Amino acid sequence: MKLVLFLIGIGLTLGGYIYPEQIHLSWTEEISQVKVTWVTFLDLPPQAAYRPILCGNVPSPSNFTNIKGETKKFRESKIGYKYQYIHTAVFGNLLPTCWYEYKVGNFGVWSKTFMFSGRTPDTAETFETVNDPYTLVIFGDWGTGPIGQYTKHLLGEETLTRDYLGILHMGDIAYNMEDENGRVGDTYLRMIEPIAATYPYMTAPGNHDSYGNFTHYKNRFSMPNNGVNEGTGYFYSFNLGPAHFIMYNTNSYFKDYRKAEAEVQTQWLINDLAEANKQRDIRPWIIVLAHHPLYCSQDWFEEGSQEDCGEQPAVLKPILEDLFYSNSVDLAMQAHVHNYERDAAIYKNQTIPSQYDGQNIHINPNAPIYITSGNAGNYLEHNDPASTTPQPWARFLSNDYGYGRLTVYNNTHLYWEQFSATALTEIDYVWIVKDQPRYKPSLIN
Ligand SMILES: [Fe+2]
Structure with a gap:
């Protein structure tokens, strides 16, 4: 019993270090892109996956597209050396009429899924693509x-x-x-x-x-x-x-x-x-x-x-x-x-x-x-x-x-x-x- 509790404790502790957290999106300097940023407390290779699920009013199920991410090591503590690993990945070729589903992960440990809109900042050339309020x-x-x-x-x-x-x-x-x-x-x-x-x-x-x-x-x-x-x-x-x-x-x-x-x-x-x-x-x-x-x-x-x-x-x-x-x-x-x-x-x-x-x-x-x-x-x-x-x-x-x-x-x-x-x-x-x-x-x- 003690061993089981010990292993559960180890698992929970490690989970806290490798489970993707602090997930947030931003637009980039490019059109048709959304960047996702997240954090882990162990340095493990990042990955992300996304797929369109609704385009216009039409369900558009498809397989996930997997993409690689990038990682930077960030010292978040003022005192001592407490680091976090900040990962980013870019979802590209987005269609402005679509909603996408996505998840992020590290070394096979995935977050839950979230959704975002493919409507991103536009250029003069893409201005008319979607022009709703x-x-x-x-x-x-x-x-x-x-x-x-x-x-x-x-x-x-x-x-x-x-x-x-x-x-x-x-x-x-x-x-x-x-x-x-x-x-x-x-x-x-x-x-x-x-x-x-x-x-x-x-x-x-x-x-x-x-x-x-x-x-x-x-x-x-x-x-x-x-x-x-x-x-x-x-x-x-x-x-x-x-x-x-x-x-x-x-x-x-x-x-x-x-x-x-x-x-x-x-x-x-x-x-x-x-x-x-x-x-x-x-x-x-x-x-x-x-x-x-x-x-x-x-x-x-x-x-x-x-x-x-x-x-x-x-x-x-x-x-x-x-x-x-x-x-x-x-x-x-x-x-x-x-x-x-x-x-x-x-x-x-x-x-x-x-x-x-x-x-x-x-x-x-x-x-x-x-x-x-x-x-x-x-x-x-x-x-x-x-x-x-x-x-x-x-x-x-x-x-x-x-x-x-x-x-x-x-x-x-x-x-x-x-x-x-x-x-x-x-x-x-x-x-x-x-x-x-x-x-x-x-x-x-
Ligand atoms: Fe202020």
Whole structure:
């Protein structure tokens, strides 16, 4: 009996080291690809397998295609030498009308199966392949603590019933991934696996992700390369139907020793926005996302607000605001402040009137609309209080926990909604409607 228990114990221990875990997906720099990333704690050869199961509305059973993966050894501990093995594999030649089933494994030990959509970022050539409306989940500042559980439960439930296309996390991931010798990062990636193993989980870095020159961020997440980001995942862009998305790294602008990195990013932003504007007739929407806000309206007497909504925006605005405005960016998504604030179209601290402005609609806006959605559930016991003295351009504020959904309907209609993960209901929404690909900025001095 003792021997049996001993063998079971050995098996369980080994299973914990070789069973694939922390499985999550991302889009790559190529079209028709999805990358899967997972972890084991022993170095065993990785493999993955996938097959289409539904194309259009037609079941498409076929045999699994086996593919090899790659492995990197990652030291996750601050102290000592605790390693994990991070594996990646790329599912290629995907058809945008198909859903796929997949599993990952090491040395014959397979995960359970998950599904993902073959609809991936597109190019001008593939733009028309599928052009249906789609919805992305967008938020920032999400951890494993008590208040992060609201979002975990709701988003986990929704993953089973809704048809999202992807998840965009605007930094501050897990609070902090390196803590407890990396166990916090492991716990977080296990927590999001049911969501992130189904929907590509695209990230931008926050200040809480900066330990060791963002080593946990860079190693645990596999974001698209773009020729100049050196595989860091700090900044990249992708096209989805009528919208161009840009993820970038605000952290680069706050430290002198990051100046060179910041200049590379800014030049890339200039080029990327110029390229995106060349395709504005087929992709009228440009949406930028990053961690720190350019605009937010916390009360000045709240601890930290002078930095979050004053000093840091004062650093970012001279670099980014004219760039976004002159390139007719439609929507600037932000996080970092642990609450929710939807603002009007703003330029140089002034509300810029749209052709028509209602409380929940802008028709033909003439400047970027700024939204802060940093309330998914940070490491504290509560969110930051919503401002009691909001700026004139603020349209809706809340300190509830939750996340946003952005639905890109077509060339003329975007729909944003903020969802409460405690009340399980939408608390705010806005339509952004336009009949011209871009607005014509008239610079204010
Ligand atoms: Fe932050």
